[in-house]
Amino acid sequence: MKRLDIFGLLRKDMNYIEDELFRSIKGEHELLNETSMHLLKAGGKRLRPVFVLMGGKFGNYDLEKLKHVAVPLELIHMASLVHDDVIDDADTRRGQLTVKSKWDNRIAMYTGDYIYARALMIAAELGNPLIHQVLSKAMVEMSIGEMEQIRDFFNTEQSVRRYLLRIRRKTALLIAISCQLGAVAAESDPKTANLLYRYGYNVGMAFQIQDDLLDLCGTEKQIGKPPGSDMRQGNITLPVIYALQDEELQGPLLREISYIRERNGECDVTGAIKMIKASQGIARAEELADRYIKKALDALERLPENRTKKNLRDIAHFVTKRSY
């Protein structure tokens, strides 16, 4: 897995943000340095910082200011992943051992707490109250989303609406505020910041739907973990919800999901995946992702013209076509 590197313009600045990310978590505490470094080194697409910088292009672009938003947003994302791994009982992420598996659950919990706090500390250096209001509100929503996720494991009766609300909190919100706060930190006007929020929100929704599709249709090499891991942990995603609406498949698929649940996911899930692929689940989920992309592009249209707009358009198109 590698960083999105389709933006030549930002490459230099993103390298600087990458260095800042490493600097940001370095502290006096050895074990916390180790666990946090381990997380950072595992990589990731750094999507949130990229969106922050692009949002910044709609105002007075100043990397020294923008880093106080770009770094915290990636850190908040990372911290949520560590806490997620505790819950999901995941041993690997992005092909690397998770903190909870390399160390233990307690250390993973406090590593998450530490990274959250570091993120807020770096954002606080900017002294802009609006940024804090937006960040802390998003963190409230994210923690509600995480809690919902626990309750929704193996809940085969959940609606599409419930799924969408969950991915809104889990993914879309943080991407939305990345775009928005980039603009805010660059002192752009509120209308521009709001349009960027809407762009980011819709791209984020499409991104998560695509992520959930890849977990069913991708290969281990493409996604950095064995496919079907959502099925195994009882994470009922959009294609599954749609597949369960198929009258003929519903019975067998429900039985398959019960079977997986009884075995705590320690079983073959290829049968369940084949059923979902035989349904309209994949096509309908793809269609919904495309609709979110269309909404993102609509928001984009209303933004002032600049070179970044083209890049944001490329990302929107890229999201539903990516295979990693």
Added chain:
Amino acid sequence: MKRLDIFGLLRKDMNYIEDELFRSIKGEHELLNETSMHLLKAGGKRLRPVFVLMGGKFGNYDLEKLKHVAVPLELIHMASLVHDDVIDDADTRRGQLTVKSKWDNRIAMYTGDYIYARALMIAAELGNPLIHQVLSKAMVEMSIGEMEQIRDFFNTEQSVRRYLLRIRRKTALLIAISCQLGAVAAESDPKTANLLYRYGYNVGMAFQIQDDLLDLCGTEKQIGKPPGSDMRQGNITLPVIYALQDEELQGPLLREISYIRERNGECDVTGAIKMIKASQGIARAEELADRYIKKALDALERLPENRTKKNLRDIAHFVTKRSY
């Protein structure tokens, strides 16, 4: 266990803060409401809000502003306790079931995350960057402290210095910034805020030493949990460190601690407690607590005269005499 109610002056305002605490955690999410309410209802001394209000008396006392600091500080304290209970594997706190025991560890972790985020959201409403800087820095220190605590369990070779650094992060810092931020929110001058910080820091150190003493010398009724719980979970406190410096007791006490460790704390610890009481450990810890109180009183002397000073003096005297 009841609230410190020696301050008639603040009773009405503290009742208002109590209501605000309940309001602050009410959200749309049922399970998070339940877990957070459970925590709030378990009570506690509300020491941090009390200190915030008293700090506020050294500036333009405005309860509507002060609540944006008092509520977050109590919430941050509460969130750290929930995460603590996950680590400590504690089934009760203040005589009540803990979230991790009434629900489960995952729910306790996300309840903590939720309450942290809520705390920051409420503080953000005030729009004062200094408050965010101080809060987020304290949260970084606290999470380092929590991590240290894990590593120090059953570490019988730790120094007094290491113990003091741990309780600084675990307790004293949050009490120090409660006093300080009360003054900051009330727009008092930096010198006053700093003196209040020093008062709070020293009271906080004495408070935690006293807490650790009570765990050895108190009764279950006094402390709301069975005495000796620190011994059982391997939390090596000041009286133990001092007792281990007694050449004659060192051998037997080390063997007793190994025995407790082997049994994961599921054994009688009265023998170990008796040994500590037979040493100079209790007296020396009390003496150090008194020295911190003296420092707190010194900082207090340098503050401008007002009615709150007398109350703060009473609290300082009260801390090392309390038996709950």
